[in-house]
Amino acid sequence: MHTYNPISALLVFFSIGALLYFLFRPSKGWYWILKNQLTSNEKTIIEDVLKQLYHFENSNNKVDMKTLVHMLSFSNKKIVDAINIMTVNNLIYFESDILKLTEKGREYALRIVRVHRLWERYLAEKTGFHKIEWHDRAESMEHRLNHDEVEELSRHLGHPKFDPHGDPIPTKTGKMAQVKGVELPLLQVGAMGRITHIEDEPEVIYKQILAENIHIGSLIKVVENNVTRIVFLSEGEEFKLAPIVAANLTVAPLEKEILVEDNVTRLSSLTENETAKIIGISRESRGESRRRLLDLGFVKGAQVSIDLVNPLGEPNAYLIKGTSIALRNDQAAKILIKKD
Amino acid sequence: METKIQSACETCEHFNRDGLKKLGVRTDNFDFVVALAGNPNTGKSTVFNALTGLRQHTGNWPGKTVTRAEGGFEYNTKKYKLVDLPGTYSLMSTSEDEEAARDFILFGKPDVTVIVVDANRLERNLNLVLQILEITDKAVLCLNLMDEAKRNDVEIDVRTLSRDLGIPVVPASARFNRGIPELIQTISEIASGKMVCKPHRIKSVPENIEKAVKTLTVEIEKEFPNISNSRWIAFRLLEGDKKIIEALRKGEFV
């Protein structure tokens, strides 16, 4: 060991470590960035442009080249090239400087939307990825699946109607179910409704909604609505949102005739010595977890009480149909109950 | 319920003690296949051991019997192969255990399915029982842990239960070998066709689903007239169960 000394050995070690870190760290590693650069080809750009146009047209907004370049994270030249190809292929046309989808372009865009939403649904039902990741993963997957794979995926999922955010999934033929409801800020104080859709873009706002633990399918009642904030009650808890955040929630107002269960709360709010009846399981609980809860007896009408309180806070054990079942708090928050 | 079901008590006297031979793992040349199903923690493995004379390890856990254990016994010159299925809460999810249990009852076509339940927690256990009864009509309910139930002041009207479920019900305490002779006798009667069950079918289904199920059942029966569990297949198709769809395509139900 002629040239050995501990310091140089450590230096070599840490520089190799740092290099590996910068190459492979999740999502921002150079290796991944490079890989993305190489794979984001013409097809990706064309499909992204189509999708943007589709969303803009659906919300009755108009797009010119400048906004488009601004919206997409590709170089100007690449976008211009793509637009040229798209006009030649009769996917889009210009009306003065406004970009518009042709019938063919619209069909193509719908197909991309279909893949995106199906994939989100797949991630929600069949994998353990966190909600925050669904959108980004679907963004890259939508360019990769071919026609047959999409049909196989749809079949595998049982041809679902909605994605996990409540957005309708277009069918093979472009048919789409309607999302009922209006943006939350449009509801009057005292109005009741059911959350039918949670928009997952922009990410900052979506993260805020997730942090509040607001669930799709929950019943809400608006108690305050002004320019600074919107306050509503849902499942026994009070939520306060800024109007810009609340606008990302779509709520279907309830028709008068529907009988509303009062005092619905979450199982996680049950305390020792209380008993309750189960009203149902929130839509937030999906796939395998939901089935498991049902199989264990957490079904509508069942009696439930706390059997054991955990020394570390969670999971608590609930007595359901004669057996003690431990659930973590995030699971218990998705079971709706009415206390006796 | 038109068929008269013999209650377990009537069968006790017929039990032929000399005709019983526990065969352990020697299960070659069997005449009948018997599946053993049940929730976790119902003493299913104890019943298995009591029937076969084996000493399979049992644990006070869900999900213990993952590998399928097999054993056998001989009764009145007929040989029975006993297959211990994984303990599950249901047959409708997609976990490995549940699929294994489901596939065996569905495609393995056992001559008798013994469903072991905990007498103390009958309601919860019935979830699995009612699902199994949709798949097969040759089943017997083993009401295990009767000793515990007695200690806990739980009383069960076996006769009514048997009538409601449409299958024979045998109360037992497998730990103490109680009820095992009656169980063996009942198994043999079902296997030989002496006893015919008319199992309960799920009733409280919402109208819109029931209608869809009926439509599908009619179509399935048109295609496979001899199938006994068309309604269950309809349930699975509506659920979008890929495996069942594949099986239907390949005609594995005939």
Place this chain on the structure above:
Amino acid sequence: MKQNNIDHIIELSNELRWQIGDEFHDNLTESIYADAADIVKDTVRSKDSERRFRLDAKIDKIVTSKRFGFPIMFLILGTVLWLTIQGANYPSSLLANLLLDIIHPALKSGAAGLGMPWWLDGFLIDGVYLAVAWVIAVMLPPMAIFFPMFTLLEDFGYLPRVAFNLDALFNKSGAHGKQALTMSMGFGCNAAGVVATRIIDSPRERLIAILTNNFSLCNGRWPTQILIATIFIGAVVPKSLSSFVSLLAVIGVAVLGMVFMFGVSWGLSKTVLKGEVSTFNLELPPYRPPRFWKTIYTSLIDRTLIVLWRAIVFAAPAGAVIWLISNIHIGNESIAAWAIHSMDGFGFLLGLNGVILLAYIVAIPANEIVIPTILMLTVLVTGVGVGEGAGVMFELDSINATADVLKAGGWTLLTAINLMLFSLLHNPCSTTIYTIYKETNSVKWTVVASVMPVILGFIVTFLVAQLWRLMF
């Protein structure tokens, strides 16, 4: 024609599913439970219907209470481990005496009487037989004590309560509370711990439990830890404290293993296993008095003997390899000596040496034979005057004699500490690797489970070695 009809049925079911909507599964389960409730109403009379049975509730209140829950748990686990390590001493030395000191010489002289050539008798008796005998002597007694005790606790119903108490900790690292049990099982034997992960029914958490089970210091490694700690760490403190300090060092290594288990679990759940499905449910079954003798019998048959048999199957060829590399010469050096010299440089970087690295390579089948192999190889390269000859594993009766051999091999306190660390952080034994493959059915996860701990071991020992050399 027929196929058309079937396609029609499937098409129809798709159409109907679309009409019924997403709530089919919920509705069906609810209907089944409604029927169940109806039936139960007619047939079951219970005086105390929804309440859980009183004795159970009382026990549960105590074993999950804030004040007693954790002390009871540590007391029970501590007792089980202590009984295992202490209780195994006597039968182990008895077995070692029988198999190594009586039968081995008898076999040797028998072979000589038959006129067996030296290479055949060396290969079979010094190689294969000795490795197998060693594994049995070291492994059988602790396992025969540990597994029945563990199984009794399991059958009584206490273990699910442990999972219940500890779940919050495991949840933070993305794991399942039941991993507490597979981890404890790993203290007995990692292969058995891996099999025990079957109780975890969530795919992601089960994989985590399988991949991190090796961080539980198993029975095969406890004796190594205790021996090295006694020789080297106990020696640096005053005599009166030495046994206490060496015990502390061993416990420290075991606790470090748990720290790694939590850390790696966390890392795995955040990176490679992020997308695996994760669910949680834990049933707390009623307590049932275990049937003592039956449990002892079945746990011996089911767990101990099966694991022992697998270990023997893997140890036999390892014994043969150890004998062969020590006795086959290339040029004027045996393969073993050549391998040791070529790995000495890398070993030095890690604060170890070539002997240790070679011992860990050939002793992949069983951690039990690491120390005998190290001693044999050290004698082989240093020429110290003890031992039984090339390729014949041995252990010395006195700790001092062992210490002398190791010091002659150039061992320092750093070597000892790093050996203890490397004994904790290296690939699982081949029995465990094989079991992981059987349980996961995946080459990928088997490779991850085998390679990841070695890399961690390299990193940790390397860092310790450099810092040590900087400081002292």
